[in-house]
Amino acid sequence: MKKSALQAARASYQPKLPVEISGAVTVVEGKPTTSVADQDEIKKLFPNTYGLPEITFERASADRKQGEPINVGVILSGGQAPGGHNVISGIFDGIKSINKQSRLYGFLMGPGGFVDHQYIELTSDIIDQYRNTGGFDIIGSGRTKLEKKDQFDKGLEILRKLNISALVIIGGDDSNTNAAVLAEYYKEIGAGVQVIGCPKTIDGDLKNNVIETSFGFDTATKVYSEVIGNIQRDCNSAKKYYHFIKLMGRSASHIALECALQVQPNVCIISEEVEAKNMTLDDVVQQIADVVAYRAAKGWNFGTILIPEGLIEFIPAIKKLIAELNDLLASKGAEFAKVEADKQREWIIANLSADNAKIYESLPAGVARQLSLDRDPHGNVQVSLIETEKLLSEMVAKRLGEMKVAGKYNGKFSPLHHFFGYEGRCADPSNFDADYCYALGFNAACLIEAGVTGYMSSVRNLTLPSVQWKAGGIPITMMMNMERRNGELKPVIQKALVKLDGKPFLEFASKRKEWAENTCYMYPGPIQFWGPAEVCDRTTMTLYYENK
């Protein structure tokens, strides 16, 4: 692998460990825990791993003693996030510090590799190639869901064969839910295999009272903020375009909110607010059009609009329309298939309830067609295919046209569109993520040494310098509640949405009028690995405000 100059120089970065786990550790057990909700149901489903105590590590006065060698397996699950390679190098260094004979095995291309027995041994030669780099390419990732007993049993075969006694699953909320189920199962059958989870996702929606942030969120949002900042500077130089910028994050708007706090755009839509206020698509369009008109009156025909990827699915009226469309096309699909192309729109309008027909009619023709024609293998409308940034700018343009006729707008509106997602998921981890991930991995090794299972690796106090972070473990069941998934009540880790009474959102809400009516753009610039600490080592605005 030929390395870029930056990679070559960055390879020698030594992530800073929390001081508690940088030598011999003492395990401190807290009180028994309970799940965030539905305690009785969760307890019943996890008889062997429910109610375990929270664990914290303290620095022992003695020197670190060599323990027995231990073989560990690791799985990368789901979408990429910057820092995954550092979690793995942290686990590697952690188990080697227990005993040099310890071995680390990586299962290939996600949970599928665990079930199908595809793996490699991760030796120091390999690990050293990937320290402080982005991507999940060291072993690959995948989206196979690890949730059935036959998968668990199949996986156990390879664990036995390789003499692996602990498995680390690096993933998002669903993958960690599955890690808890697997831990419970292995405990129940006496398999003698510990399961430890690590909180990963750029979306930032795996967090709670005990997990301050998921890894990757810091780096990804910095990359997006870099390019949005650059676009804003262009926007403010040329003064002639409206940039509609869609950002990853289907199930929560943390990314859009964090970027907004970093770049101070003219508009940022937060899906959770749209849902909570029961806003219609029309309301969102009017909100943007009003900002455009206000700025035009000042002579400014330029601006930036941030849009979370999942917006459409948060709009209550659109959700209802989609639900009815799914039902309609399921029940009358055969009839619809016979309708001529240029009559399909009419047919759908005629067959929908009055409210939904009206909403369907208000959508631009292309989007409406997409909703009725492009369906997934289960026959469902594919909301994710809708280019929300274009849908909104098209509807805003139409609205501005109406406002012009009514004498309420007089300006030029030239929209440009962007979508940022893949640009940030595999970026080189920032100093924060490099340290955080390495600590999460090293700490996972400490949890393994402590003999626990069904825990998530937890590193906290993240707004302090990394050596002052606190390390420990949280029983995964503690984060669970019961939710309906595909019609079935299941124990799952609560997904963290943007809290409308949380400090990051309140900060945004208190500033957005000023940002809309003026040009307050910030230009964060590219992630720096060297240089002043206030540039290199700062973490997210979200963490900053949450801890302020």
Add this chain to the structure above:
Amino acid sequence: MKKSALQAARASYQPKLPVEISGAVTVVEGKPTTSVADQDEIKKLFPNTYGLPEITFERASADRKQGEPINVGVILSGGQAPGGHNVISGIFDGIKSINKQSRLYGFLMGPGGFVDHQYIELTSDIIDQYRNTGGFDIIGSGRTKLEKKDQFDKGLEILRKLNISALVIIGGDDSNTNAAVLAEYYKEIGAGVQVIGCPKTIDGDLKNNVIETSFGFDTATKVYSEVIGNIQRDCNSAKKYYHFIKLMGRSASHIALECALQVQPNVCIISEEVEAKNMTLDDVVQQIADVVAYRAAKGWNFGTILIPEGLIEFIPAIKKLIAELNDLLASKGAEFAKVEADKQREWIIANLSADNAKIYESLPAGVARQLSLDRDPHGNVQVSLIETEKLLSEMVAKRLGEMKVAGKYNGKFSPLHHFFGYEGRCADPSNFDADYCYALGFNAACLIEAGVTGYMSSVRNLTLPSVQWKAGGIPITMMMNMERRNGELKPVIQKALVKLDGKPFLEFASKRKEWAENTCYMYPGPIQFWGPAEVCDRTTMTLYYENK
């Protein structure tokens, strides 16, 4: 203006000047110059500024003496490029080093501000806010073409009023051509105003034997390479997508070539090669499909394809089709307007010559419709609206389908699309561009002090450390030839296309088979301002290979 942490820290960066102009300078005149072609015509058009000598500056042994104060005007012309603010701060520091009473005036929103007398005085308070930052927002830019005598006369009024005796025009090839015309005119009428040009454009197409590169190309291509590298790492982690990545650069493919040399993608199309080899769109599609099929046979259904924005206009057959379409819709526009929407395609095919009809038929329906419907105010087809990245991936998908039927391909093809342009034009300038731009500006002040006009600021030996760069001035007429523009023969600076016998292209051509058949991705990472010199101070691969 609230500053990001990076901006605050970066403000104190002191660009390194070439040692020759860092103190008192001696002006060394070379031999009289001639234009690159059409010497007689150019000489006739520029009787007062043709044949001037090239100028180099040498370090004088004496200390720098204070000269007379001088008032200078500056204009940013055309699209943004990283480093424009440093050119301006270089001019500012340069004229202040001549005499502290010198003043710098910035004309607002491009050449239009010069003609309309919109300006501000650029004082140190303002300048210091913009040192080492991206964007052109200090005075804005615009695309008004400065080419008519009444504009020149109108501009002269404000120059007189402000007692400005020198004007610096920061722009691309056309803007510098106009600077030469303006210089000639002011000389001819004895206006007593010098005109100096500075070579700006991220496209990299303003360069020649005496101008090694235009500013902004270094930074912009580094930003694009950063995000493409990140996408490649994602691509190589998920192993399931083909990323079609379009890059800015309509009239030349330098950006795509430079990015390819930095990131080593699976495919990069170079428009100049497509034209030189008289390739059809079908040839380009087949070339990509062959790479996809080859990789699929190895089990790899992922890859990256770089596409220059201007590709379509370089394909000879498409150029002919567009020319005929323009003629057809001009001559039979009224008839076409009456054709029903669903009959338009047929009508066009029936009215085109056989060859062009065949090409038109081969285009995806959406693109074909765009070609016939979306025309600019002059009635011309708007080639720039075509989403080339989607056009290609759609045609590749179709071709792969045919190859599958023929048993020549067996794989999955999931394309994703990106376009990078606005992300790089206003990025914070790299150390290279920060130094280069500051030197170009400071050097422009030296040229003003030397009393010359019709020169371009020239800083050379750019692969050496910046203190060793050579500074001087090149008569703009030296870079000119006669070209047909809008039907008229005009003296213009030759646009620099990618040379197919140049070392950067030859390096790419020698490696592309290996990059296509394997996965050799490089991950350059974000621009670094601090840290090891080999990371922070390296310039482009293009300059590296050109000087190797």
